[in-house]
Amino acid sequence: MTELRIRPRRRRITFVLIAALVIALIVAASGLWFKLQGNISTASMRSSESAAPDSSHGLNILLLGSDTRDLEASGYGKATGARSDSMVLVHVAAGNKRIDAVQIPRDTLVDMPACEDTGHGPSAGGVSMINSALNYGPACSVAAVEALTGVQLNHFIEVNFEGFISIVDALGGVNVCLPQPLKDSKAKLDLPAGDQKVNGTDALALARTRHAVGDGSDIARLGHQQMVMSAIVQQATSRETLARPDRLYSFLDAATQSLTVDPGLSSLSDLTALAARAQAVPSNEITFMTMPWAPAPQNINRVVPSADADALFASLREDSPVALAGKASGKKSDEDAAAAIDDRAAAVQITNAARVANLASDYAKKASEQGFTVSGIGNAASVQSTTSLLAADTEQARQTAAALAKELNLDIAPKTAAIDGVQLHLGQDYQSVQKPEKPEVETTNRKASQSLCG
Known part of the structure; x- marks a missing residue:
C-alpha cells in the first residue's frame, strides 16, 4: 500500500520540477523573464498605509472577476465602470494543508465602509450590493469583504473578461461536463450536453450565465462557476500543460497580462511563491464552496450571510477546516478514492x-465507522494521565494516525515510535483533548479533484 501511495506522488513532483526547470531555462535564456515581469499591473490594496495582516494562520486572497466593459473585444456592452462579476475569498491554510475558496454572491448586501480615493474616486460607503465596491477600486472591494467576513486579507488578484478568456485559451481550453444543453443569448452561451472541451469565450459564458440555469438568479450560476474553476485547476496542473513548455509559457504570459494585483504580489517571484504554495496543496484538499446565504430582509431579490456563513468565516479566521454538512457533491476522482483508502490502511x-x-x-x-481497521482494544497495565497517539516510522502509519486524530476530533499530534501500525492510548485527560464539535455548514461545494461530470 505504501508503494502505491508514494510512487504517483514522486512522479508528480518529479514531473512538475522538470517542467518548471524547462520553462525557467527558456525564460532565462531568452530574456522573457523581464517581459513577464513587465506584464504585471498593480493597484493599491488599502486606502491608507497599514501593517500587513498576520499570515501565521494562513494566507487570505481575494479573487475579483471584473465585469468592466472597457475592453478591446466587442460584444460585452458599454463601459459603465467596474463591478465584480465574481468574487472569491481564497484561504490557503498554514503549512499548505488545504485551500478553501468561498464564492461570495455578487448580490450580497453589505454595509460597506467608506473608501478613500485610490485612483477610482472616493466612496461614502453605506448599504449596497457588494459587487458595486469595485467601481471605486480593488481597495474598496477589499474593505467590503473584510467588513462582511471579519477575515483580514493579505492580497487581491483581479482579472477582467478578456483576461479570463486569454488564460483559458492559453491552456488549450478546459474540459467541462454538462448534464443538459445550455443556451443563454445574453451570456452568448450555446453548449450541448455532455463531456466537452470549451474555449475561453464559452468558458466565460458558462461561468456567467444566469438565464440558462435555475431561477435566473446570481446564486443559480455559482455551481457552474465552481465547475469552471475546478476545470482550470485540473488543466493548469495536467501533463497536457506541464509537458509543453510552449503552452506553459503561453499560460504564464496570458496570466501575467491579465492580472491586476496588490503591491505585495507585484513581482514574478511573489507570484511564483504563491503558485508554489498552491501547488503544494493536494487537489483533493482544494474545496470550492458558496457562501451560505439567506434572502435579505429588506429585499428578497438580494442576499445576506446566514448563520452557516458565520461558522464558515470563523473557520477561515481560525485556520481550521470547514465542517461541511454531508460530502462534496459529485463523484470522487481516482485520487480521492485512493487517498480515502490509503490513509486508513494501517x-x-x-x-x-x-x-x-x-x-x-x-x-x-x-x-471503525470511519473506515479504520481496529486490530485490538484493551486496558493498560497502569493508569496514564495523558492521552497519546503513536505511529510506526512509515508514511502509511503516519497518515493513518493523522487521519484518526482528525476523524475522532482529537487535538493531539501523532508521535513516531518503534511499534507496528498505530496505537491510541486514552489517558485520564481524554475529554480535554477532544476538540469542541464545530457546527456543520450547509452549502454548495465541490473538490478541485472531482470528476467534472459529478
Missing part, C-alpha cells in the same frame, strides 16, 4: 489507560 490498536468503563470499545466503534 492497523489501529486502542488502549484504555483512564480506567473508564468501555472507553476503548467506544472509541473503537467510532474509528
Whole structure:
C-alpha cells in the first residue's frame, strides 16, 4: 500500500520540477523573464498605509472577476465602470494543508465602509450590493469583504473578461461536463450536453450565465462557476500543460497580462511563491464552496450571510477546516478514492489507560465507522494521565494516525515510535483533548479533484 501511495506522488513532483526547470531555462535564456515581469499591473490594496495582516494562520486572497466593459473585444456592452462579476475569498491554510475558496454572491448586501480615493474616486460607503465596491477600486472591494467576513486579507488578484478568456485559451481550453444543453443569448452561451472541451469565450459564458440555469438568479450560476474553476485547476496542473513548455509559457504570459494585483504580489517571484504554495496543496484538499446565504430582509431579490456563513468565516479566521454538512457533491476522482483508502490502511490498536468503563470499545466503534481497521482494544497495565497517539516510522502509519486524530476530533499530534501500525492510548485527560464539535455548514461545494461530470 505504501508503494502505491508514494510512487504517483514522486512522479508528480518529479514531473512538475522538470517542467518548471524547462520553462525557467527558456525564460532565462531568452530574456522573457523581464517581459513577464513587465506584464504585471498593480493597484493599491488599502486606502491608507497599514501593517500587513498576520499570515501565521494562513494566507487570505481575494479573487475579483471584473465585469468592466472597457475592453478591446466587442460584444460585452458599454463601459459603465467596474463591478465584480465574481468574487472569491481564497484561504490557503498554514503549512499548505488545504485551500478553501468561498464564492461570495455578487448580490450580497453589505454595509460597506467608506473608501478613500485610490485612483477610482472616493466612496461614502453605506448599504449596497457588494459587487458595486469595485467601481471605486480593488481597495474598496477589499474593505467590503473584510467588513462582511471579519477575515483580514493579505492580497487581491483581479482579472477582467478578456483576461479570463486569454488564460483559458492559453491552456488549450478546459474540459467541462454538462448534464443538459445550455443556451443563454445574453451570456452568448450555446453548449450541448455532455463531456466537452470549451474555449475561453464559452468558458466565460458558462461561468456567467444566469438565464440558462435555475431561477435566473446570481446564486443559480455559482455551481457552474465552481465547475469552471475546478476545470482550470485540473488543466493548469495536467501533463497536457506541464509537458509543453510552449503552452506553459503561453499560460504564464496570458496570466501575467491579465492580472491586476496588490503591491505585495507585484513581482514574478511573489507570484511564483504563491503558485508554489498552491501547488503544494493536494487537489483533493482544494474545496470550492458558496457562501451560505439567506434572502435579505429588506429585499428578497438580494442576499445576506446566514448563520452557516458565520461558522464558515470563523473557520477561515481560525485556520481550521470547514465542517461541511454531508460530502462534496459529485463523484470522487481516482485520487480521492485512493487517498480515502490509503490513509486508513494501517492497523489501529486502542488502549484504555483512564480506567473508564468501555472507553476503548467506544472509541473503537467510532474509528471503525470511519473506515479504520481496529486490530485490538484493551486496558493498560497502569493508569496514564495523558492521552497519546503513536505511529510506526512509515508514511502509511503516519497518515493513518493523522487521519484518526482528525476523524475522532482529537487535538493531539501523532508521535513516531518503534511499534507496528498505530496505537491510541486514552489517558485520564481524554475529554480535554477532544476538540469542541464545530457546527456543520450547509452549502454548495465541490473538490478541485472531482470528476467534472459529478
